[in-house]
Amino acid sequence: MIGIVGGVGPYAGLDLARKVFDHTLAGSDQEHLPLILLSLPATIPDRTAYLLGEVAENPGRPLAAVIGRLATAGATVAGIACNTAHAPTIYNQIVSQLQQQQVNIELLNLVAETIRFIKRHYPSSKKIGILSTTGSYRFGVYSEPLRQAGLQPIVPDTRMQEVLVHAAIYHPEYGIKAQTNPVHPQARAQLLQAAGELVRQGAELIIKGCTEIVLALPEEQLHGVPAVDPAVALARSLIRHFNPNKLKPL
Amino acid sequence: MIGIVGGVGPYAGLDLARKVFDHTLAGSDQEHLPLILLSLPATIPDRTAYLLGEVAENPGRPLAAVIGRLATAGATVAGIACNTAHAPTIYNQIVSQLQQQQVNIELLNLVAETIRFIKRHYPSSKKIGILSTTGSYRFGVYSEPLRQAGLQPIVPDTRMQEVLVHAAIYHPEYGIKAQTNPVHPQARAQLLQAAGELVRQGAELIIKGCTEIVLALPEEQLHGVPAVDPAVALARSLIRHFNPNKLKPL
Numbered sequence: 001m002i003g004i005v006g007g008v009g010p011y012a013g014l015d016l017a018r019k020v021f022d023h024t025l026a027g028s029d030q031e032h033l034p035l036i037l038l039s040l041p042a043t044i045p046d047r048t049a050y051l052l053g054e055v056a057e058n059p060g061r062p063l064a065a066v067i068g069r070l071a072t073a074g075a076t077v078a079g080i081a082c083n084t085a086h087a088p089t090i091y092n093q094i095v096s097q098l099q100q101q102q103v104n105i106e107l108l109n110l111v112a113e114t115i116r117f118i119k120r121h122y123p124s125s126k127k128i129g130i131l132s133t134t135g136s137y138r139f140g141v142y143s144e145p146l147r148q149a150g151l152q153p154i155v156p157d158t159r160m161q162e163v164l165v166h167a168a169i170y171h172p173e174y175g176i177k178a179q180t181n182p183v184h185p186q187a188r189a190q191l192l193q194a195a196g197e198l199v200r201q202g203a204e205l206i207i208k209g210c211t212e213i214v215l216a217l218p219e220e221q222l223h224g225v226p227a228v229d230p231a232v233a234l235a236r237s238l239i240r241h242f243n244p245n246k247l248k249p250l
Numbered sequence: 251m252i253g254i255v256g257g258v259g260p261y262a263g264l265d266l267a268r269k270v271f272d273h274t275l276a277g278s279d280q281e282h283l284p285l286i287l288l289s290l291p292a293t294i295p296d297r298t299a300y301l302l303g304e305v306a307e308n309p310g311r312p313l314a315a316v317i318g319r320l321a322t323a324g325a326t327v328a329g330i331a332c333n334t335a336h337a338p339t340i341y342n343q344i345v346s347q348l349q350q351q352q353v354n355i356e357l358l359n360l361v362a363e364t365i366r367f368i369k370r371h372y373p374s375s376k377k378i379g380i381l382s383t384t385g386s387y388r389f390g391v392y393s394e395p396l397r398q399a400g401l402q403p404i405v406p407d408t409r410m411q412e413v414l415v416h417a418a419i420y421h422p423e424y425g426i427k428a429q430t431n432p433v434h435p436q437a438r439a440q441l442l443q444a445a446g447e448l449v450r451q452g453a454e455l456i457i458k459g460c461t462e463i464v465l466a467l468p469e470e471q472l473h474g475v476p477a478v479d480p481a482v483a484l485a486r487s488l489i490r491h492f493n494p495n496k497l498k499p500l
Contacts, residue, residue: 001290009279010271014264017287018431021260027428029259029291037267037287038323040251041279073288073323178277181268 002238003075003105005066006039008047008059008082011180012211012231013039016081019235023248033242036075038066047084048135048170059085060093067098071105077241079108079234083132083209086111087139106241110234111142114207115149117233121250122205122226129154129203129225131194131217133210134166142209154203156194164190169212176212183216191216199223252488253325253355255316256289258297258309258332261430262461262481263289266331269485273498283492286325288316297334298385298420309335310343317348321355327491329358329484333382333459336361337389356491360484361392364457365399367483371500372455372476379404379453379475381444381467383460384416392459404453406444414440419462426462433466441466449473 002020006013017037026032043062049055063085070078085091086109098107118125128151130142143153156165168191169176174184191213195206199222206227208214214229221227239247252270256263267287276282293312295305313335320328335341336359348357368375378401380392393403406415418441419426424434441463445456449472456477458464464479471477489497 006285007279007282010282010285011268014268014271017289018261018264021264022431027422029257029296029427030294032257032260032289032291034292035256035260035287035289037285037289039267039282039285039287041282042284044279046279069323073319172277177279181272 001034001036001073001075002242003067003070003078004035004037005063005070005078005080006037007041007066008044008063008080008085009177009212010039010041011215012081013037015211015214016079016231016235019231020238023232023236024239025246025248033239033246036070036073038070040066047082047087047090048133050090051084051087051135051139058090058093060090061097063090064094064097064101067094067105067107068101068103071103075105077106077108077238079110079238081211081231083110083141083211083230084135087135087141089139108234108237108241110230111145113237114228114230114233115145115151117236118205118228119149125205125226127152127154127202127204129195129198129201129206130209131165131191131198131206131213133169134161136209137161142207154198154201156197160194160197164194168216169210176216180215188216192222195222195227199225251284251286251323251325252492253317253320253328254285254287255313255320255328255330256287257291257316258294258313258330258335259427259462260289260291261465262331263287265461265464266329266481266485269481270488273482273486274489275496275498283489283496286320286323288320290316297332297337297340298383300340301334301337301385301389308340308343310340311347313340314344314347314351317344317355317357318351318353321353325355327356327358327488329360329488331461331481333360333391333461333480334385337385337391339389358484358487358491360480361395363487364478364480364483365395365401367486368455368478369399375455375476377402377404377452377454379445379448379456380459381415381441381448381456381463383419384411386459387411392457404448404451406447410444410447414444418466419460426466430465438466442472445472445477449475
């Protein structure tokens with residue numbers, strides 16, 4: 001089965017599962033791939049809060065526990081529907097826990113799959129704008145791997161990151177984590193403004209580097225440049241690893 | 251955990267999970283309820299095809315196997331995101347399998363929860379229109395329990411059921427099972443026409459009695475009468491059974 005670590009947040013897990021179905025070649029129920037989604041949000045501390053030092057517990061351990069349960073239930077390949085969980089201090093903890101516990105599953109890395117997707121489908125884009133949580137921002141979740149891949153990350157300044165982007169995700173009233181369905185117009189407006197600023201700074205492509213951002217900005221283009229959804233890259237990679245013949249051409 | 255039997259069809263499983271989240275009182279990821287979704291569509295024959303005698307295997311057995319796996323993974327209450335699976339010949343098979351295998355889980359019945367929901371929230375509606383698969387139609391999945399509850403079912407005539415409703419779900423080109431995201435306009439138009447016919451026959455409320463129909467007709471009113479989504483009734487019941495304090499008021 002394809003395993004999905006949901007709950008981080010809950011809607012992001014559904015979104016990744018939906019993209020697996022959307023990108024599967026299937027003309028009937030029976031032709032879809034086997035999939036398990038586990039959404040255990042209460043057990044997993046907020047990833048950004050941990051990275052910013054606001055909570056002590058590394059979310060990597062409970063995330064690894066979810067992956068262990070996915071493997072026990074029969075998943076052979078898995079992905080985590082949360083960008084911030086791919087910060088090295090969290091992700092390395094997940095990987096080492098899985099090794100220690102000898103969990104037999106192939107865990108795909110959302111960030112690595114996104115960069116592979118960009119290089120394949122947008123080979124001429126070199127300056128890559130990043131919208132993400134402040135946790136991902138400070139820990140270079142996308143910017144470091146992009147640099148290593150020979151691409152130039154374009155990020156908001158610290159004030160714009162805090163006031164526009166972080167608030168759009170975490171504000172207790174209009175933030176996407178507090179009000180998801182539908183997203184509050186103010187959250188969307190702030191993210192659109194931040195995206196515009198990245199394009200003004202030269203971004204030739206924008207990574208919607210947080211699952212909540214994708215919910216607010218579903219479009220495939222923002223301010224005239226491609227807007228890449230990491231969940232699409234990961235969903236396609238999950239299908240390819242499970243059965244490449246079931247992958248729908250783009 | 252709340253367990254969801256997905257895969258029947260795959261998008262219906264996601265839809266039910268989403269409704270559990272939508273109807274949960276939660277202001278952060280961590281406040282959402284634990285949930286597992288299993289989508290194993292290849293193992294489960296089409297429910298309508300079985301009821302119409304086109305396939306021999308009763309889908310009840312593989313559906314019970316999925317519920318068993320949900321219980322093993324930790325689910326304590328579960329629902330099946332498929333109306334047609336609640337036809338007595340299938341549903342009774344599920345229940346007897348679970349008893350035989352001593353599966354320890356509370357399985358909620360989508361049809362019973364829908365009727366409870368209608369009686370509670372629309373107590374003055376007595377004539378209940380039903381849009382469903384031809385399997386549900388012929389086996390009285392909604393009409394029999396509605397009669398037992400003292401309500402009057404209003405159903406399409408056999409030709410309208412076949413040409414408008416069944417084709418909207420199963421047509422190989424424009425049917426919802428073949429093209430889900432987005433739904434083909436013709437599928438939606440046919441279902442709207444059928445709903446109009448039920449209202450013309452006196453229906454005071456319409457049950458969108460197939461998960462695919464809900465995807466095509468998301469609105470809460472059709473031709474001036476309430477249009478009830480069984481998945482909402484089931485989602486709310488799953489939350490109530492798991493933790494009534496987490497149920498969002500309607």
